[in-house]
Amino acid sequence: MMRKFLFILALIAAMTALEAQAAMRVDIINPGQSVINLALATPLQEGQKPAAAMGQDLQKLVEQNLSFLPFMRLTDPRAVLGGSLLAGYEPPALDFRRFQLAGSDIVVTSYWPEGDSGTRPVQLRAFETNTGGRLFGKEYIKVSKRDLPEVADRFCADLLEALTGNGAFFRSTLAFVKKTGKLSANVWLVRPTGRDLRQITKMAGEAMSPAWSPDGRFVVFSHIDPRSHALGVWDSTSKKVQRIRFPGNVVIGPAFTPDNKVAVALSNGKYPVIFLLNHVFQKERILEQSNAINVSPTFDSTGTKMAFTSSRLGGPQIFLKDLSTGRVTRVSQNGSYNTEANLSPDGTLVVYSRMTDYGHRIFVQDMLTGMERQVSFGPGSDEQPSFCADSYFIAFASTRGGERSIYLTTRHGGDAKRVPTGAGAAAFPRWGMPVTGK
């Protein structure tokens, strides 16, 4: 009896594993990524009727979100024979065939049961059209109209995670600066989709190089006023900003290490060198120095690799320091002016900007093979690249549209998409995942 029970248990486990293996995956890491066609079925409410206002609004937000994924194509509802209004939101009432014929790989259904006090729950499910297998399903409870953008982001993050293994894009918030004049810029936050735009500092002087702490609590930045450089520290819990000065009046390009400490270029009385600060933002030790400029540190998620910009060989180039052995190697091999390195969190790639005859351009180098790929082509100048936590998306600043704005591309390049940041020049995008949300 026991043996029979164990056999059945093993069979169920094997079938579950098989189902998991069979689930659709999108390889966003290797070149030649595939394109996925996704259809959104008409939102339903009780009685299998089309859901009213909130259902349509959420659908629009999800569509806007998914348009940021370069490997996803949304199926035009007019291309679905019989329409996208279904008799149900899950099998067997769900007719996959009509979506297969329209070329859709995935169909997403949404169902809005009755709620109370002006809120309603919503159930969102994603199915593969070929197998009818469910990729995932979730219910978001007590949803009001105000919550719709948050629900759209959470759903898209879950969907992205189910497809690629990483939903960081829709969980991220970009810190960036908006310039309002000479020596005048402040730090702002925005979702990569352009939502939740807000200003977090209101200081005279110029903020530069914002960087999130890994725990999502702080944003640090360089702050320059007519008399001094300082390290700006914005605390998301108190919403207050500290301005910390250092001897030598140099504070350039702060970055957090994975253990929540700050590395920043400060003066050693001769050259800017890269210091590690302790948890209360005091100098702890030197991470890198030479008789040359050393700035712009960036770390992988293990904290053992640090890329930085140095002029030790003449013009500025990108170098990598193995912090466990102290060994420094040159990374950028082409061009005479490479700066603004940013390591992918998985440590496999470094992205940087190179000065060319036509302005700066963004390049990605594979740390294992040394192969370099140009991922931005202007026009104007493309600068300040930054990897998302998924090591796939790259945000950068560009003057391609006239005024400097923030754009998104990927480790493979492709069409850049502008991040809506409102009026004014925007620069220095840096990804982070605040724990506090709105």
Added chain:
Amino acid sequence: MKRYALALTLVLALAAGFGCAKKTETVSDTGISPEMQAAIQQITDARVYFAFDKFDIKPEYKDMLKIKADLMKQFPSIRVRIEGNCDERGTQEYNLALGERRARAAYEYMVTLGVNPSQLEMISYGKENPAVQGTGEAVWAQNRRDDFRVIAH
């Protein structure tokens, strides 16, 4: 018409007169001697210019820095902030470092000439404070510079 021209001339002359009087009054109010006024002017007027991505002081600017240094030694109450700047071509973080090297080059040269370090301070604005707007080498050359600002006297 002649009468109108005469009246206009009179008004302009009076305005010029007031302008002069005001200037004299300002100088007198701040207590700056004409010699110090001239020294401040000489220290702040002349700039040091640099080649692209360089921070070494070119020989043609060494005499100018010597004059500034002599004046600062003559007037030890004068404090000067050296402001390092870059052109728009480089990237912002690297330019902040380069601007610091430019300011420091002038600072170190003046200290070797005998200026008390307490009379000097430095800052880099990178490419954030251009003297001239625009593009092209003629513009860029004017922006790769050290400015000298008197902050106390």
